Amino acid sequence: xxxxxxxxxxxxxxxxxxxxxxxxxxxxxxxxxxxxxx
Amino acid sequence: xxxxxxxxxxxxxxxxxxxxxxxxxxxxxxxxxxxxxxxxxxxxxxxxxxxxxxxxxxxxxxxxxxxxxxxxxxxxxxxxxxxxxxxxxxxxxxxxxxxxxxxxxxxxxxxxxxxxxxxxxxxxxxxxxxxxxxxxxxxxxxxxxxxxxxxxxxxxxxxxxxxxxxxxxxxxxxxxxxxx
Numbered sequence: 001x002x003x004x005x006x007x008x009x010x011x012x013x014x015x016x017x018x019x020x021x022x023x024x025x026x027x028x029x030x031x032x033x034x035x036x037x038x
Numbered sequence: 039x040x041x042x043x044x045x046x047x048x049x050x051x052x053x054x055x056x057x058x059x060x061x062x063x064x065x066x067x068x069x070x071x072x073x074x075x076x077x078x079x080x081x082x083x084x085x086x087x088x089x090x091x092x093x094x095x096x097x098x099x100x101x102x103x104x105x106x107x108x109x110x111x112x113x114x115x116x117x118x119x120x121x122x123x124x125x126x127x128x129x130x131x132x133x134x135x136x137x138x139x140x141x142x143x144x145x146x147x148x149x150x151x152x153x154x155x156x157x158x159x160x161x162x163x164x165x166x167x168x169x170x171x172x173x174x175x176x177x178x179x180x181x182x183x184x185x186x187x188x189x190x191x192x193x194x195x196x197x198x199x200x201x202x203x204x205x206x207x208x209x210x211x212x213x214x215x216x217x218x
Contacts, residue, residue, distance in 0.1 A: 009049070012053075013056070016056065016060065020060055020063065020064075023064065024063075024067070027067055027071075031071070031077070031155070032071065032075055032077070034153065034154050034155040035075075035077075035154060035155060035170065035171055035172070035173050036075060036076040036077055036155075036169075036170060036171055037076075037077055037078070037080065037154070037155040037156055037157075037168060037169065037170045038076055038077070038078040038079075038080060038168075038169045038170075
């Protein structure tokens with residue numbers, strides 16, 4: 001871990017987490033309520 | 039393996055696990071939407087002769103627009119052409135399964151209905167078909183979303199979703215935006 005600073009992990013985890021959270025917000029609050037399509 | 043290198047390998051593996059986790063969550067969400075909410079990409083494969091679709095078959099002018107079949111199935115047929123939809127307004131009932139069928143005699147078009155998951159390409163030579171249930175009433179904009187030429191920005195239609203009580207087919211089962 002000395003070669004890879006903890007701060008880099010924290011930053012990467014935060015940005016990936018925000019991206020996933022944004023995706024899930026759109027999925028649950030925009031995509032699903034728009035209804036069935038096939 | 040030197041200690042420093044071991045640390046890097048460990049952190050790489052940790053990131054691989056996180057990446058697999060993120061992709062798995064998204065895949066499960068897509069499978070859930072497909073199986074439970076019936077939200078799937080329209081995948082109709084049906085060919086049509088673009089040169090003659092206005093002369094013969096289901097996309098001739100009298101067949102365009104919304105029609106209710108004898109079995110109660112609501113189908114709307116629309117021709118997308120540079121740079122308009124024919125008809126430019128269709129009426130559909132809310133809270134009832136409907137089928138939209140599209141064809142084009144010229145170039146690639148695409149449609150979406152605002153505020154819904156209806157979204158498909160319209161490819162010359164193929165019939166695009168979308169099944170859906172509209173849950174909200176009102177006039178929804180249906181623009182062409184695939185650049186089809188200089189008039190593309192003017193190419194839009196209206197999907198008028200009405201309550202079941204206001205959806206009144208005529209003797210032939212047709213429903214149109216203009217009172218006849």
